Amino acid sequence: MALVELFESPKGWTKPGKQVPYWLPVGAALLLTLACGGGSKATGDQVNTANQVMTVSPAVASVAPGQTLQFTATIPWGGSATWAVLPAAGGTFSGNGLFTASTVQGQYRIVAMWNSDVRYTASATATILPPPPAAESTPDLTAASGAQQTGATGQSRNTAVVGEAVPATRAADASGTLQLRHGFRPSSQ
Amino acid sequence: MPVSWAGSPWAFGFQAALVFPSNGGLRTTAGTPSVSLGLHGTWALPKGLRLRPRFDYTVFAGATRSSTAAPLPQVLDTRVSSLALGADLLVPLGPRWSLGLAVAGVRWSVASTNTVTSTLGGSMTLSGTSHWTRLAVGPVLTFKVSDHIEVEGRALSSHYGYQNQPATTAAVGLVWRF
Numbered sequence: 001m002a003l004v005e006l007f008e009s010p011k012g013w014t015k016p017g018k019q020v021p022y023w024l025p026v027g028a029a030l031l032l033t034l035a036c037g038g039g040s041k042a043t044g045d046q047v048n049t050a051n052q053v054m055t056v057s058p059a060v061a062s063v064a065p066g067q068t069l070q071f072t073a074t075i076p077w078g079g080s081a082t083w084a085v086l087p088a089a090g091g092t093f094s095g096n097g098l099f100t101a102s103t104v105q106g107q108y109r110i111v112a113m114w115n116s117d118v119r120y121t122a123s124a125t126a127t128i129l130p131p132p133p134a135a136e137s138t139p140d141l142t143a144a145s146g147a148q149q150t151g152a153t154g155q156s157r158n159t160a161v162v163g164e165a166v167p168a169t170r171a172a173d174a175s176g177t178l179q180l181r182h183g184f185r186p187s188s189q
Numbered sequence: 190m191p192v193s194w195a196g197s198p199w200a201f202g203f204q205a206a207l208v209f210p211s212n213g214g215l216r217t218t219a220g221t222p223s224v225s226l227g228l229h230g231t232w233a234l235p236k237g238l239r240l241r242p243r244f245d246y247t248v249f250a251g252a253t254r255s256s257t258a259a260p261l262p263q264v265l266d267t268r269v270s271s272l273a274l275g276a277d278l279l280v281p282l283g284p285r286w287s288l289g290l291a292v293a294g295v296r297w298s299v300a301s302t303n304t305v306t307s308t309l310g311g312s313m314t315l316s317g318t319s320h321w322t323r324l325a326v327g328p329v330l331t332f333k334v335s336d337h338i339e340v341e342g343r344a345l346s347s348h349y350g351y352q353n354q355p356a357t358t359a360a361v362g363l364v365w366r367f
Contacts, residue, residue, distance in 0.1 A: 043214070043350070043352045043354060044352065045350065045351075045352070046217065046254065046265070047254045047255060047256040047263045047264075047265050048256035048258045048263060053352070076351075077351050082315055084311075084313040085311075086305075086306075086307035086309060086310060086311035086312065086313060087307065087309060087310035087311030088311055106309075107309060108307075108309060109260060109261065109307040109308075109309050109311075111261070111305055111307070111313050113303060113305075113313070113315045115317065116317075116319060116351075117299075117301070117317070117319040117350075117351060118301050118302075118303045118315045118316060118317040119265060119267070119299075119301045119303055121261070121263070121303060121305055123260070123261055123305075
């Protein structure tokens with residue numbers, strides 16, 4: 001039986017025993033379609049959803065003035081990102097996430113936006129450390145103890161050592177690990 | 190005089206409709222309501238069936254969302270549009286009513302401008318347009334006003350975006366047959 005025969009009359013029935021109103025499949029199809037739409041869910045492309053789908057690593061970094069640091073944006077569907085440091089006085093980006101810190105110390109926000117869909121955003125925090133203090137010369141020289149000795153090769157050992165103390169400095173290496181340096185620098189070097 | 194589709198097996202025309210996003214996600218991104226325009230052909234089949242291949246172009250109203258949450262307050266402007274190429278299969282329910290199924294391939298486009306502002310100072314703005322092609326399916330109900338004009342209602346279910354978000358629309362429009 002053709003489908004059209006079931007719905008010949010606007011009142012529904014043309015054949016006894018077939019009590020399906022014509023509006024039923026219409027309503028069912030409408031409800032099914034609208035039900036498939038589902039409710040809204042938070043996705044990474046909506047506002048205030050930074051770092052939910054797209055991520056930036058490292059998430060926190062400390063760099064020395066003028067130091068470069070590679071940031072990486074990761075998103076499930078691949079592709080590249082556009083980078084910025086906020087405020088802009090913090091440094092510059094070149095290439096694919098290579099950050100060069102300025103000499104202006106302070107805390108900055110690193111922002112990446114996905115080029116394939118700019119609605120996706122992620123951010124990180126970068127701290128530019130203060131520059132190391134200038135080395136100071138002091139008249140308090142350090143002299144090595146012990147008498148002078150001359151070795152078989154003519155080298156002098158235990159001679160007086162003249163130089164200057166190196167004030168402690170703190171900086172960060174390429175991986176963001178803090179390093180502390182202090183000691184003594186002989187005059188010959 | 191009863192209205193009839195008898196005559197030429199082929200007819201052509203255009204259609205216009207008001208389109209309403211009916212799921213929250215699309216409503217957030219696209220805004221509401223929207224306008225759709227298109228062209229179609231109608232092929233009369235046996236038993237009163239009709240096949241209607243059609244092309245529809247829809248431009249949604251656009252939407253702006255903002256967030257003031259630290260550390261990255263954000264303003265996001267989006268405008269959604271779609272190009273749909275498909276066909277409706279219509280079954281007559283009487284002299285004037287028809288019920289059918291619509292199937293189409295839809296090219297979704299979202300043009301976005303994203304502005305983020307750091308609480309530490311400075312802002313970044315980037316604009317771009319993204320595209321996805323997805324299938325759309327749904328019921329169609331038409332009422333024949335005259336030999337040249339029909340009123341139709343359509344409910345289509347589709348998806349868009351890299352996360353395949355639902356995109357469900359309901360449309361009410363007029364179909365003009367030349």
